[in-house]
Amino acid sequence: MRRSLLLAMVLSAALALGSAGMAFAAEKPAKNQTLTFNLSVEPQTIDPNKSTGVPEAIVELNIFDGLTRLDKTDRPVPAIARSWKISKDGKEYTFHLRDAKWSNGDPVTAYDFEYSWKRALNPATAAEYAYYLYYLKNGEEYNTGKIKDANEVGVKAIDAKTLKVTLTAPTAYFLSLTAFPTYMPLNKKAVEAGGDTWYTKMDTLVTNGPFKIVRWSHQDKLEMVKNPNYWDARKVKLDKLVYTMVEAESTELTMFETGQIDLGHFPPRPELPRLREQKIVKFTPYLGTYFYEFNTSKAPFDNPKVRKAFAMAINRRQIVEKVTKAGEVPAMAWVPYGMPDAKAGTDFRKSGGEFFKDNDVATAKKLLAEAGYPDGKGLPPIEILYNTLEMHKAIAEAIQEMWKKNLGANVTITNQEWKVYLQNRTDGNFQVARAGWIGDYVHPMTFIDMMISNGGNNRSRWADKKYDDLVEVAKTTTNAAKQYKAMHDAEKILMDAMPILPIYFYTQPVLQKSYVKDVAISMLGFFDFSSAWIAQH
Amino acid sequence: MIFLLQYFAKRLVSIILVLWVVASATFLLMHAIPGGPFTTEKVLPEAVLKNIEVRYKLNDPLWQQYVDYMGNLLRWDLGPSFKYEGETVNNIINRSFPISAQLGLYAILLALLVGIPAGIISALKQNEWPDNLAMFGATIGFSVPSFIMASLLMFVFALKLRWLPAAMWGTPQQAVLPTLALASLPMAFFARLVRSSMLEVMNQDYIRTAKAKGLSGNTVIWRHAVKNAIMPVVTYLGPLTASIMTGSFVVERIFAIPGLGQHFVTSIYNRDYTAILGITVFYSILLVLFNFIVDIAYAFIDPRIKYVEEKE
Numbered sequence: 001m002r003r004s005l006l007l008a009m010v011l012s013a014a015l016a017l018g019s020a021g022m023a024f025a026a027e028k029p030a031k032n033q034t035l036t037f038n039l040s041v042e043p044q045t046i047d048p049n050k051s052t053g054v055p056e057a058i059v060e061l062n063i064f065d066g067l068t069r070l071d072k073t074d075r076p077v078p079a080i081a082r083s084w085k086i087s088k089d090g091k092e093y094t095f096h097l098r099d100a101k102w103s104n105g106d107p108v109t110a111y112d113f114e115y116s117w118k119r120a121l122n123p124a125t126a127a128e129y130a131y132y133l134y135y136l137k138n139g140e141e142y143n144t145g146k147i148k149d150a151n152e153v154g155v156k157a158i159d160a161k162t163l164k165v166t167l168t169a170p171t172a173y174f175l176s177l178t179a180f181p182t183y184m185p186l187n188k189k190a191v192e193a194g195g196d197t198w199y200t201k202m203d204t205l206v207t208n209g210p211f212k213i214v215r216w217s218h219q220d221k222l223e224m225v226k227n228p229n230y231w232d233a234r235k236v237k238l239d240k241l242v243y244t245m246v247e248a249e250s251t252e253l254t255m256f257e258t259g260q261i262d263l264g265h266f267p268p269r270p271e272l273p274r275l276r277e278q279k280i281v282k283f284t285p286y287l288g289t290y291f292y293e294f295n296t297s298k299a300p301f302d303n304p305k306v307r308k309a310f311a312m313a314i315n316r317r318q319i320v321e322k323v324t325k326a327g328e329v330p331a332m333a334w335v336p337y338g339m340p341d342a343k344a345g346t347d348f349r350k351s352g353g354e355f356f357k358d359n360d361v362a363t364a365k366k367l368l369a370e371a372g373y374p375d376g377k378g379l380p381p382i383e384i385l386y387n388t389l390e391m392h393k394a395i396a397e398a399i400q401e402m403w404k405k406n407l408g409a410n411v412t413i414t415n416q417e418w419k420v421y422l423q424n425r426t427d428g429n430f431q432v433a434r435a436g437w438i439g440d441y442v443h444p445m446t447f448i449d450m451m452i453s454n455g456g457n458n459r460s461r462w463a464d465k466k467y468d469d470l471v472e473v474a475k476t477t478t479n480a481a482k483q484y485k486a487m488h489d490a491e492k493i494l495m496d497a498m499p500i501l502p503i504y505f506y507t508q509p510v511l512q513k514s515y516v517k518d519v520a521i522s523m524l525g526f527f528d529f530s531s532a533w534i535a536q537h
Numbered sequence: 538m539i540f541l542l543q544y545f546a547k548r549l550v551s552i553i554l555v556l557w558v559v560a561s562a563t564f565l566l567m568h569a570i571p572g573g574p575f576t577t578e579k580v581l582p583e584a585v586l587k588n589i590e591v592r593y594k595l596n597d598p599l600w601q602q603y604v605d606y607m608g609n610l611l612r613w614d615l616g617p618s619f620k621y622e623g624e625t626v627n628n629i630i631n632r633s634f635p636i637s638a639q640l641g642l643y644a645i646l647l648a649l650l651v652g653i654p655a656g657i658i659s660a661l662k663q664n665e666w667p668d669n670l671a672m673f674g675a676t677i678g679f680s681v682p683s684f685i686m687a688s689l690l691m692f693v694f695a696l697k698l699r700w701l702p703a704a705m706w707g708t709p710q711q712a713v714l715p716t717l718a719l720a721s722l723p724m725a726f727f728a729r730l731v732r733s734s735m736l737e738v739m740n741q742d743y744i745r746t747a748k749a750k751g752l753s754g755n756t757v758i759w760r761h762a763v764k765n766a767i768m769p770v771v772t773y774l775g776p777l778t779a780s781i782m783t784g785s786f787v788v789e790r791i792f793a794i795p796g797l798g799q800h801f802v803t804s805i806y807n808r809d810y811t812a813i814l815g816i817t818v819f820y821s822i823l824l825v826l827f828n829f830i831v832d833i834a835y836a837f838i839d840p841r842i843k844y845v846e847e848k849e
Contacts, residue, residue, distance in 0.1 A: 045622030052577075123584075126592040128575070131582050144584035197623035218632060219795035220706060246704060246793040250688065254696050254703040419572025419808055426580065436578075456580030 027517070027535035029237065035516060035534060037527065038252050038264040039243040042219045046199045048184035049120035052128045054438075054525040059222065060181040062241065062529050063207040065230070067095050067113065067163070067178040070528070072520045074338075074442045076175040080108055080185065080208070080231070081163075090170025090478040091137075095163040100231035102187050103212045108231075110157035112185035118142075118150045119191075120182055132182040132440075135174060137166040170478045173443035180441065210236045210530040219245055237533035256280075256511045262534075263519065264511040265527075269391055272325045272509065281509050283327035285338050287439035287523040288506035289447065291331070292384070292399070292432050293425070296499050297461040300379060301431060305371035307498040310432075312356055312364035313406040314399055316503055323394050326509050330358050331502035334491055335447045336439070338523050342484035348444045352488050355495035361406045368407055376408025384413045386434035387421040395503070396434065425459045433459070436506070439524060444487050445474065451494055462499030513537075548832075552825045559821045560610060560814065564603055567805075567813050574619035574808040593619060606814065615815035620807045626815035629800060634819075636706060637784030637796035643712060644719035644781055645774075652724040653770065656731025657763060663736065671728055678725030687718040687791040704793040715792040719785055723777055727770055735766040768839060775831035779824040 043056045048064055051057065061069075067081035078084075082098040100108040117136065120127045121143045134140040137154030141147045154166030167174065177183060187206040194204030205213055210232070211224040224241040227233065244261055246252050249268040253275075255261045267281050275281035294301040294310075301307055316330035329337065332354035341348045357363070365375070373379045384400060386392040396413040403409045416424065425433050437457075439446040449455070452471050453463035467490050474486040494500075508525060515537035520528035575581065575589055590596040594605070609616060615626035655675070659668040681689075694714060695703035702711050738744060739762055747757045784798025797816065804812035 042621070044620060047622060050622050052579075123588045124592075126585075126588040128577070128581055128585060128589065130585050130588070140584075143588070200623060217795070219799070220793075244705065244793070245795075247799075248704075248791050248793065251691070251704045251791055251793055254691055255705075258695055258699065258703050260703055260705070418806060419576050420570070422576050422578060423571040426576075456582065 027515070030515065030534045030536045033238045033534050034240040034242065035238050035263065035529065035532060036242040036244060036261045037529075038246050038255070038261045038266075039222070040245065040247055040252065040264075040266050042245050043222075046205075046213075048181040049116060049125060049186070050127050050129075051181055057181050057525075058527050059243065060184060061179075061209070061526055062211050063209040063213060063224065063227075064181070064184040065100070065108075065209045066180070066184050067097075068175050069530075070176065070179045070442075070520075070522055070524075070526070074176075074523050076179050079179070081178070084175075088478075090172075091167045093165040093167070093174065094158075095165065097161045097163065098231060100208060101229040102190075102206050102208050103227055103229050104187070104190070104206045105229060106187060106189070106206070107160070108185060108208050109160040110163035111160065112187060113163050113183075114155050114157045115188045116184060116186035117155045118153055119186065121153060122150065127182075129182045132177065132180065135167050135169075135171050135177065137168050139168075169476050171475075172480070172483060173441050173445065176441040176443065211238075211241050221245060232530070236530055238529060241529055253511070256513075262513045262516050263527075265508060267509050267511050269325065275511070281511055283507040283509055284521045285523050286506040286508040286525060287336055287338055287442065287446075288436060289331055289334060289336050290328070290395075290434075290436050290503045290506060291334075292501040292503065293435045293460045294432055294499055294501065295428055295430055295459075295461060297428060298431060300371070300373065303371050304497050305367045306373070307501070308356070309364040309367040309371065309407060310403065310409075311498050311501040312360040312367070314402050314501070314503065315359040317358055319395060319398055320504050323398055324391065324504065327507045328504040329507075331504050332356050332358055334451075334494055334500065334502055335444045335487075336505040339439075339442055339444050342480045348484070348487070352491060355492070364406060376410075379407075379409050381410045381412060382431055384411060384432050384434065385421065385424065385430040386413065386415055387418045388415045392434050428459070428461060432501075435459075435500070438506070442523060444484075444491075445471075448474065448487050448490055451499070458499075460499035462497060464493060464497060467493045548829060552829070555825055556818065556821055560607070560818050561603075563814055563817045564606065567808075567810055568599060570808070572808055574810060576808070593617070610814075610818065615818075616811035618809055618812050620804070620809040620812065626811050629812065630797065630815065630819055633795055633797040633800065634783070636794060637789070637798055638782045640712065640715055640719065640788075640794065640796065641778070641782035641784065643716040645723065645778060647716060647720040648723040648727055649770075651720075652727025653731050653767070655724075655728040657735055657758075657766070659728065659732040660735030660739065660766075661758070668732075672732070675725040675728045678721040679729070681721070682787075683718055683722065683785065684787045684791060686721050687715070687788055690714045690718055691791065704791070706792075706794045706796075711792075715788050715794060718792070719781065719788050723781070726773070730769050730773065731766055734769050735762060738762045738766045764838070768835075771831060771834055771838060775827040776824060779820065779827045783820050783823060 039055050039058060041055050043059050044053060045051050045056060046059050048060045051060060065079045067079060068076035069079040071077045080097055080100050081095040083096045085094045086092070097108070097110055102108055117133055119125055121130050121133050121139055123143060123145055130143045134143070138147060138152045139154065142150060142153050156164045158164050185208065190204045190206035191198045194201055198204040200216065202213070207227070208230070210227060210230050212227040213222060213224050215223040222243040226236050226239055230236060246255060249266045252261070252264045252266055253268060253271060256264050267275055272281065294307050296302055320328040320330055333349060333352060335348055335352065337347060337349040339348045340346070341351045368374070368376065382403065384396045386396050393413070393415060400411040400413055403411045424430055437447065437450060449471055450457045451462070452458065452468050453465070470486045470490040470493070474483045474490070477483050508521065510521060515535040517533050517535055519532045522528065575586060594602065613627070615630070618624045618626055618629060655671040659671045662668050691703055691714060694701045701713055702708070705711055744757060744762060747761055784796040786798045786802045789796045789798040800812060800816050804816060
């Protein structure tokens with residue numbers, strides 16, 4: 001704290017000298033280092049083994065520290081692991097741990113990781129994200145009860161400072177996974193003392209991250225302070241971090257504008273143009289694709305030509321500029337921007353390019369005629385299914401209009417409550433359904449492997465053996481060039497068959513006061529406050 | 538005395554019957570809607586889902602789940618929430634009901650203290666300016682939905698004037714806007730109700746008689762008219778107290794108040810089975826209880842109502 005203060009003072013002095021008379025000077029940290037962020041919902045849990053959602057992760061990533069941590073650009077960097085060695089076949093990782101302490105003073109050891117990972121996989125724990133650990137050898141077998149002995153799972157503490165991990169296949173993004181909540185260490189003593197609700201009691205909530213929770217007022221707010229026992233505590237500048245749980249978007253905005261919160265991430269959409277003009281909102285990249293999904297088992301969408309015709313008859317630019325208005329990017333491909341390619345520093349999307357032209361009505365009409373529906377004659381009525389939300393409705397109405405005008409299709413739109421809509425999609429009771437997919441880790445595979453034949457999340461019922469084979473190659477090879485080529489090829493097959501119709505790549509709108517500095521906002525939707533600070537204002 | 542006990546016993550039986558019907562109907566309806574608590578956007582692997590179903594006993598046959606649930610209900614054990622890990626429904630109610638109840642009581646008190654006098658004055662000054670003013674206010678309070686009222690109050694007093702904090706709960710200042718938002722409808726309702734029943738009562742024969750006997754205007758109004766005009770308010774107060782004390786979804790959501798009201802709606806969205814049931818049953822208990830209290834209160838206020846047959 002003192003060092004950074006001194007540095008900031010020297011810097012600001014230098015700048016003031018150099019830019020005398022100019023409107024700005026380097027900002028000094030404020031006296032009161034308290035940041036209030038609207039998390040917007042009550043976390044369902046903060047047991048890292050059991051959590052699944054982004055809000056929960058935004059809590060856990062700031063109170064726990066895993067083997068790795070994602071930096072500002074979402075690359076994994078050493079955290080509790082000081083260094084690691086990966087075997088030639090890419091299946092064995094040996095992590096060397098640094099000296100770190102839990103908030104209660106216990107040392108953080110390799111045993112804490114082994115305990116936590118096995119706990120997440122234990123069928124009795126019934127963790128939803130247990131399958132995040134299926135990368136470990138025998139992880140799936142243990143979780144599904146095929147083997148009973150937890151010691152056969154591919155994670156072992158050799159000693160207090162060495163963790164050996166064995167995977168079923170080389171996994172290029174494994175070091176990103178180890179930064180994820182499910183992979184956080186747990187203090188066995190505390191967890192066992194507290195039972196199922198260890199994390200709700202302040203005396204058994206033992207953590208090892210930049211902050212520690214001091215008060216959790218349910219559905220109201222969560223108060224954290226800097227954790228003096230954190231191994232990198234010198235880096236942490238905030239003294240206090242408060243998360244509020246205000247769900248109503250317009251209330252969040254009013255609280256932001258009246259100074260009750262400093263940072264929020266759900267501005268009401270109708271207000272976006274104004275907020276943008278006033279430079280109150282900014283849009284950060286978000287690893288997600290908004291798309292429509294065809295039911296490929298029912299006519300007319302069992303015909304790839306019809307699917308492509310419908311995909312090309314949409315004006316995406318108009319949708320992002322006139323309807324959604326949050327700086328989204330029209331998607332003429334499946335995998336969003338922001339993910340690495342084989343060569344360091346390149347972007348998978350940029351090198352993969354776009355697969356078709358936006359708003360290509362001529363080609364769309366031609367394809368539809370080839371499929372036997374010239375000018376839409378003979379097309380059955382089409383129904384778009386979406387979950388009840390104003391924005392989805394607005395998009396569906398725009399698309400309804402475009403399909404009517406461009407293809408002569410008779411389109412209706414239907415909304416359903418969230419869980420009813422999910423159930424109907426899973427059961428195949430739809431023709432075209434609105435959908436979204438948010439990446440779990442920063443690697444194209446998080447999008448590519450969703451569409452494998454019979455994949456649980458592939459509700460389009462599309463299946464292609466060649467696609468599956470390419471995914472398998474990408475998942476098992478240790479050769480990066482080969483791996484990325486396989487994923488590019490797979491995406492080409494997917495866009496050729498068009499079981500899903502990409503519309504746009506998401507962005508994350510953020511309400512941030514100008515004095516809030518260095519919050520790391522991940523493309524995965526996480527907010528990391530370990531380097532954040534408040535400037536004088 | 539025996540008759541009174543008989544009356545209580547009868548009421549108790551009917552209350553238990555009502556609660557049983559409510560709990561059973563909710564149980565069946567809840568399982569009939571598509572999608573369950575673990576229907577998620579990212580589909581869970583079979584095995585993971587099975588582990589969860591075993592943990593929450595969702596793999597038992599439905600009748601078994603029903604019997605278990607009713608058994609637990611008798612012991613007021615409402616079970617674990619499916620949405621909030623490691624949280625019980627009892628806990629949720631215990632911590633959020635007092636907040637909603639506190640806010641609800643403020644709102645009811647405000648509504649009574651403003652609504653009833655406004656109604657009385659309106660009736661006495663019928664078609665004069667105080668009447669017009671009060672009824673204008675009542676029409677607004679009556680017709681503006683609470684989400685608009687809440688947003689409007691926040692816009693004016695928090696955003697524009699900066700007199701009060703926009704949202705959240707804890708300080709007395711934070712209670713002002715939600716109390717106003719919550720009180721506006723019952724306040725308007727009370728004012729209109731009292732006004733119309735006052736007008737009716739004032740034309741009754743016994744009031745004329747009282748006046749003819751030479752009683753002063755004030756005595757007639759306060760001893761005779763108001764006491765009778767207030768009856769409809771008492772009737773309405775029972776269900777109102779139950780519903781307002783268990784919280785309003787809209788007001789609690791807009792003002793970010795950690796009360797029970799939000800759970801009525803979100804538990805259904807989440808298919809949080811135990812929470813849906815627990816909260817519905819809890820609300821029903823309060824409702825029948827307050828209705829019961831109102832029925833008793835009648836006996837004290839209205840001499841025409843008697844629950845015990847008087848012997849000749």
